Amino acid sequence: MPLAAEKIITRNWGRPDSWTLDAYKGTGGYATLEKVLGMQPAQIIDEVKKSNLRGRGGAGFPTGMKWSFVPKDSPKPKYLAVNADESEPGTFKDRYILENDPHMLLEGIAIASFGLGVHTAYVYVRGEFRFQAERLQKAIDEAYRAGIFGKKLLGRDFALDCYVVRGAGAYICGEETGMLESLEGKKGWPRLKPPFPAVVGLFGCPTVVNNVETLAAVPAILQKGADWFAKLGPDKSGGTRMVCLSGSVNRPGVFKVMLSTTVRELIESPDFGQGMPPGRKVKAVIPGGSSAPVMTADELDVALEFEALKQIQNMAGSGGVIVMDDATCLVRSLWRVSRFYAEESCGQCTPCREGTPWMTRVLRKLEEGRGEEGDIETLLNVAQSIAPYPPMGLGQTICALGDAAALPVHSFVVKFRQEFEDHIRLGKCPFGDKPWGHYGAMTA
Numbered sequence: 001m002p003l004a005a006e007k008i009i010t011r012n013w014g015r016p017d018s019w020t021l022d023a024y025k026g027t028g029g030y031a032t033l034e035k036v037l038g039m040q041p042a043q044i045i046d047e048v049k050k051s052n053l054r055g056r057g058g059a060g061f062p063t064g065m066k067w068s069f070v071p072k073d074s075p076k077p078k079y080l081a082v083n084a085d086e087s088e089p090g091t092f093k094d095r096y097i098l099e100n101d102p103h104m105l106l107e108g109i110a111i112a113s114f115g116l117g118v119h120t121a122y123v124y125v126r127g128e129f130r131f132q133a134e135r136l137q138k139a140i141d142e143a144y145r146a147g148i149f150g151k152k153l154l155g156r157d158f159a160l161d162c163y164v165v166r167g168a169g170a171y172i173c174g175e176e177t178g179m180l181e182s183l184e185g186k187k188g189w190p191r192l193k194p195p196f197p198a199v200v201g202l203f204g205c206p207t208v209v210n211n212v213e214t215l216a217a218v219p220a221i222l223q224k225g226a227d228w229f230a231k232l233g234p235d236k237s238g239g240t241r242m243v244c245l246s247g248s249v250n251r252p253g254v255f256k257v258m259l260s261t262t263v264r265e266l267i268e269s270p271d272f273g274q275g276m277p278p279g280r281k282v283k284a285v286i287p288g289g290s291s292a293p294v295m296t297a298d299e300l301d302v303a304l305e306f307e308a309l310k311q312i313q314n315m316a317g318s319g320g321v322i323v324m325d326d327a328t329c330l331v332r333s334l335w336r337v338s339r340f341y342a343e344e345s346c347g348q349c350t351p352c353r354e355g356t357p358w359m360t361r362v363l364r365k366l367e368e369g370r371g372e373e374g375d376i377e378t379l380l381n382v383a384q385s386i387a388p389y390p391p392m393g394l395g396q397t398i399c400a401l402g403d404a405a406a407l408p409v410h411s412f413v414v415k416f417r418q419e420f421e422d423h424i425r426l427g428k429c430p431f432g433d434k435p436w437g438h439y440g441a442m443t444a
């Protein structure tokens, strides 16, 4: 049976000039905004709540609930900050939304802004996404010319401005409060929470932060109804989702999947990954971007859904599924992941600032054949002092980058300890000079 999900966000991809206003309008674009402008703002928030839409940026927080935290009686302006930073290793879906259908995001922004009473929206675009930022800007210009943005939202007495702000290539600026700092023109240092951005956000004002994919799903919810969206997923998660499949599979890419799709189905289905390269088997999979704990080949029958992954002490995260085959050195892979977090730590919190380079040094030592007895314990101790595990999520740091750095270390070492011990026993990497597996899951 084919597993490919109903196309929602991707419905226009592949059509000629799908990124233009004409093409978007040609398939019914902005009709939902027109309809929504006849509703009460509170009804919009209720619909999104009922739809069970959960944030696609990493934490999976219920979107309607987040929107309802914005104080209605605040005299301050309210802001919408759209997270297009997309820097989580293994995640590459939002860039395709910006490239292929920026107007779907813009319609989501306009609907959300009307519902929330927001008159200024910012889209914070990852610095490296120059092409995507330019295409988005062109779409915004078209929307201004068409009377969507500007002083009168589709002729109504509601002003809405939308601006693109480009980051400068820092992963930490994808963390929502780091992003707000950066939007304010400061160094992207995450803030202590509470207060949460919905109450004290950009310039000290109530601010909703949402991921690109989250907002791009909003027009379809308001067009087809919350019940339709909610029923596509299990109890607590509505809709379908986009996953980014990379590493050792025959067909890597971005796929639209039902939330009931399992990791195994994603890898093996002819609709998605089309299986492993010849002669190779799955050794390990990271299911939700490199911040998620690693899974063993025995855990692949779990659905790519928030609650299902939580039940096995894992996370759906940002949808970045990285597959590593049996020719991949996991010490090398973990070293690569750890180096990323060490480089991207903002340095505010001692456990993260000191712990991430420490873990990287130990991993390098193991991979280069200089490992000694006690190194594995050191690695686990350092990870434990950044973020205790299990249970996960008990970070000791201002933001979750600390957790993100520690969770892979805990899980790789606990689930694949033998491979770490082999490096010490042999005094070298057992995978020789080709540690990256068939297609190279994590090269560099």
Ligand SMILES: Cc1cc2nc3c(=O)[nH]c(=O)nc-3n(C[C@H](O)[C@H](O)[C@H](O)COP(=O)(O)O)c2cc1C
Pocket (backbone or CB within 6 Å): 054, 055, 056, 057, 058, 059, 060, 061, 063, 083, 084, 085, 086, 087, 088, 171, 172, 173, 174, 175, 176, 177, 209, 210, 211, 212, 214, 215, 399, 400, 401, 404
């Ligand atoms: C270190 C770090 C980096 C993050 N990077 C991103 C990112 O690039 N894009 C994103 O949407 N969310 C990212 N997040 C999650 C955001 O903090 C936030 O939860 C999300 O943007 C909220 O949107 P959502 O509710 O629609 O998912 C990151 C979180 C952390 C801790």
